[in-house]
Amino acid sequence: MTDEFVSTDHGTGTEPMRDLLADVVLPRFGGDHGDAVGLDALDDGAVLPAGDRSVVLTTDSHVVDPLEFPGGDIGRLAVAGTVNDLAMMGATDDVALTSALIVEDGFPMDRLDRIVESMGTTCEEAGCRIVAGDTKVMGGGDVDGLVVNTAGVGIIPPGTHVSDAALEPGQKIGVSGTIGDHGIALLAAREDIGFEDPLESDVAPVDHLVDAAREAGSIAAMKDPTRGGLSTVLNEMARKASVGIEVDERSIPVADGVEGASEVLGIDPFDVANEGKFVFAAPPGDAEAIVAALRERPGGADATLIGDVHAEHPGEVVLDTGVGRRFMTEPIAEPLPRIC
Amino acid sequence: MTDEEEPILRFRDDDQARALYDRIDALMDAIGEPVSLMHVCGSHEEAIAKYGLRANLPADLSVRMGPGCPVCVTDMPEIDEGIALAEAGVTVATFGDMFRVPGTEGSLRDAKREGASVEVVYSASDAVEYARANPEESVVFFATGFETTAAPTAAVLAADPPENFSVLSVHKYVPPAMEAIAELPETNIDGFLAAGHAAAITGYGLFEDLVEEHEIPTVVGGFEPLDVLRAIADLLEMIATDDPGLGNAYPRVVSEAGNVAAQETMWSVFEQTTRAWRGLGEIPSGNLEIRPAYAAHDAREQFDIDPDVGPVDPLAEQCLCGDIMAGTADPDDCTLFGTVCTPRDPVGPCMVSDEGTCNIWNRYGGRPEV
Ligand code: SF4
Ligand code: SF4
Numbered sequence: 195m196t197d198e199f200v201s202t203d204h205g206t207g208t209e210p211m212r213d214l215l216a217d218v219v220l221p222r223f224g225g226d227h228g229d230a231v232g233l234d235a236l237d238d239g240a241v242l243p244a245g246d247r248s249v250v251l252t253t254d255s256h257v258v259d260p261l262e263f264p265g266g267d268i269g270r271l272a273v274a275g276t277v278n279d280l281a282m283m284g285a286t287d288d289v290a291l292t293s294a295l296i297v298e299d300g301f302p303m304d305r306l307d308r309i310v311e312s313m314g315t316t317c318e319e320a321g322c323r324i325v326a327g328d329t330k331v332m333g334g335g336d337v338d339g340l341v342v343n344t345a346g347v348g349i350i351p352p353g354t355h356v357s358d359a360a361l362e363p364g365q366k367i368g369v370s371g372t373i374g375d376h377g378i379a380l381l382a383a384r385e386d387i388g389f390e391d392p393l394e395s396d397v398a399p400v401d402h403l404v405d406a407a408r409e410a411g412s413i414a415a416m417k418d419p420t421r422g423g424l425s426t427v428l429n430e431m432a433r434k435a436s437v438g439i440e441v442d443e444r445s446i447p448v449a450d451g452v453e454g455a456s457e458v459l460g461i462d463p464f465d466v467a468n469e470g471k472f473v474f475a476a477p478p479g480d481a482e483a484i485v486a487a488l489r490e491r492p493g494g495a496d497a498t499l500i501g502d503v504h505a506e507h508p509g510e511v512v513l514d515t516g517v518g519r520r521f522m523t524e525p526i527a528e529p530l531p532r533i534c
Numbered sequence: 535m536t537d538e539e540e541p542i543l544r545f546r547d548d549d550q551a552r553a554l555y556d557r558i559d560a561l562m563d564a565i566g567e568p569v570s571l572m573h574v575c576g577s578h579e580e581a582i583a584k585y586g587l588r589a590n591l592p593a594d595l596s597v598r599m600g601p602g603c604p605v606c607v608t609d610m611p612e613i614d615e616g617i618a619l620a621e622a623g624v625t626v627a628t629f630g631d632m633f634r635v636p637g638t639e640g641s642l643r644d645a646k647r648e649g650a651s652v653e654v655v656y657s658a659s660d661a662v663e664y665a666r667a668n669p670e671e672s673v674v675f676f677a678t679g680f681e682t683t684a685a686p687t688a689a690v691l692a693a694d695p696p697e698n699f700s701v702l703s704v705h706k707y708v709p710p711a712m713e714a715i716a717e718l719p720e721t722n723i724d725g726f727l728a729a730g731h732a733a734a735i736t737g738y739g740l741f742e743d744l745v746e747e748h749e750i751p752t753v754v755g756g757f758e759p760l761d762v763l764r765a766i767a768d769l770l771e772m773i774a775t776d777d778p779g780l781g782n783a784y785p786r787v788v789s790e791a792g793n794v795a796a797q798e799t800m801w802s803v804f805e806q807t808t809r810a811w812r813g814l815g816e817i818p819s820g821n822l823e824i825r826p827a828y829a830a831h832d833a834r835e836q837f838d839i840d841p842d843v844g845p846v847d848p849l850a851e852q853c854l855c856g857d858i859m860a861g862t863a864d865p866d867d868c869t870l871f872g873t874v875c876t877p878r879d880p881v882g883p884c885m886v887s888d889e890g891t892c893n894i895w896n897r898y899g900g901r902p903e904v
Contacts, residue, residue: 203878210878460888512904513586517551517759520586521899526877 238282241355248352250285253345263383265394268342269313276346277320277399278418284356285348286401289322294343299334320399358417361435366481367501370403370472372447373424377466382455393451398470403494410487411480418472424464426524427473428511436508441501443515465525554763555590561770568594572861575729576603576889577757583898585759601711601859604679605631605887607811612704613637614841616676620650627661628676630654635886639844658687665699674833675701680708681732684822685796688803691828702833705822714817716748721861725751725769730784737792738782745780753781754788813856853882858891865892
């Protein structure tokens with residue numbers, strides 16, 4: 195075991211977390227899952243055969259500071275996060291969720307009410323229901339305000355799930371929209387950087403976009419760039435498939451406000467979370483059709499292709515900056531704004 | 535998008551970049567032998583690594599980072615001095631990135647964990663404000679940095695700070711370090727890319743003596759990728775024509791004389807003395823000490839600082855930071871790089887600071903073979 199204590203770095207979705215999973219969690223929970231996609235796949239959810247159907251199952255706990263932020267709140271984040279994890283596995287229909295709320299003693303009731311209402315409206319937007327739940331109250335200081343856990347179940351025809359590991363040389367890499375909105379909006383809110391147009395999180399369910407994309411063409415692999423951002427997700431996809439990915443920095447869509455704020459904060463928008471976007475790989479013809487279809491849909495206007503899959507540099511991501519080239523590495527810990 | 539933003543975008547124009555790369559290739563062909571350039575600024579390393587410039591530069595042209603981050607060159611016993619003050623009950627105000635850098639026995643952060651009073655501030659004037667707001671405390675500003683931060687420290691000292699405020703100066707002055715490196719037999723630096731922000735204060739004329747005495751080409755450069763490429767091309771031009779001169783590839787910000795008022799304040803408060811730089815040893819006249827006229831606000835005069843200088847950690851002894859800053863090694867020459875020494879768990883100062891070479895290489899991959 196590499197570390198003696200758990201630290202916040204272990205929760206960032208990058209190398210320290212992989213170490214923690216490999217050392218502590220997977221040896222106990224992992225194991226051979228046969229045809230199923232299990233925990234050891236470290237995909238967005240599990241796929242379990244059930245008779246002539248397959249069940250997709252996922253769970254996530256959500257913490258966020260601040261709990262309500264420009265463009266969303268922890269409730270919307272929790273529902274969208276789980277809906278999106280299911281969608282990334284190819285499960286977009288008839289989705290049922292569970293919700294567990296862990297609330298701190300003294301938490302304002304009207305605030306809780308707003309957040310729970312937001313969970314309800316986000317469910318409506320995604321066409322899903324919350325069918326089971328749990329509520330716990332903990333002592334003051336035992337939990338930071340509110341933690342929300344959601345789990346989700348979807349049913350799909352066997353063999354139709356999408357993995358995040360099926361990249362092959364020759365495929366194109368695309369994104370469904372602008373990158374960095376959620377992470378940079380949150381950091382800007384936390385650092386209290388006043389911009390004329392406040393930056394908004396992109397938090398939203400993407401199931402309808404995924405449906406549109408899959409109707410337009412065949413998607414080989416798909417993942418949502420949440421914790422660790424685009425750079426982490428691309429590295430993960432390249433590593434799992436032992437292929438190289440090359441992306442062109444100038445073609446990665448970044449909103450003007452996000453670009454400006456990330457310069458001020460000294461943080462790469464590719465290293466922070468997105469909560470309403472997905473990255474996909476597809477054969478060239480399909481990839482173009484998918485982008486065209488996404489652009490027709492609300493929330494998909496900025497969809498574009500950003501790179502290619504290669505046999506060179508297996509497991510690594512090369513970034514063409516326009517004036518040079520380098521490896522696009524994953525952030526090692528939660529990005530922090532620069533001090534000086 | 536405002537009008538002011540337009541020019542910045544032009545500095546990333548790929549056609550212009552291609553033209554500069556072609557010029558660099560042609561000059562390297564004309565020179566016909568390997569060239570080693572040194573920049574002395576973390577922001578230059580950041581620009582080079584972030585935009586992946588090394589990948590497009592000829593293989594026999596190496597651009598290395600010298601002693602370019604004040605965090606990296608602050609000597610361990612200097613940090614021990616700060617810790618000794620904090621342990622003696624004084625409030626030590628420090629820049630955030632200095633907070634974690636280990637001295638011989640732990641860091642200011644460790645001291646704070648053990649109950650000492652250490653405050654993170656963003657500037658010298660923040661530290662003064664803290665002292666004004668807390669008149670019952672003795673506040674010492676742990677003053678790190680080169681010319682760019684020494685000038686503001688001087689400004690607060692010259693502006694009659696409160697009685698309970700003093701400064702522990704570990705400020706360093708870059709030109710003598712460049713001279714020392716130019717003299718090192720093993721360094722073999724063919725030219726210096728000088729830092730634009732420091733030169734904005736001191737003026738590029740400052741480097742005249744260095745160029746003349748050491749016959750070493752020196753060009754001041756900015757921090758956009760094209761600024762860096764232009765400065766490199768200008769340096770190679772001088773090397774190709776065997777005409778070591780002084781150039782300014784950052785005229786939109788840097789003048790020959792610099793900010794004269796800031797310099798006057800700086801030299802009225804500080805004088806050059808000789809102390810050790812971490813990894814490099816003593817640099818003649820490379821430190822900025824507070825003049826006796828300001829002794830009332832000089833922490834070394836006001837307090838009896840007797841640091842607990844502990845034994846140096848054996849792991850730290852393997853650290854190659856000194857060689858990296860002297861231009862004789864790259865981070866991946868260090869056996870600890872990326873394995874034992876990471877930003878999560880840094881062994882040497884080059885890995886602690888965001889502007890340290892090892893930290894930057896770790897973040898951007900560092901390896902140019904893409
Ligand atoms: S990290 Fe950069 S800005 Fe901060 S002290 Fe070091 S060189 Fe200066
Ligand atoms: S990798 Fe770490 S130990 Fe090695 S030179 Fe860099 S800072 Fe020092």
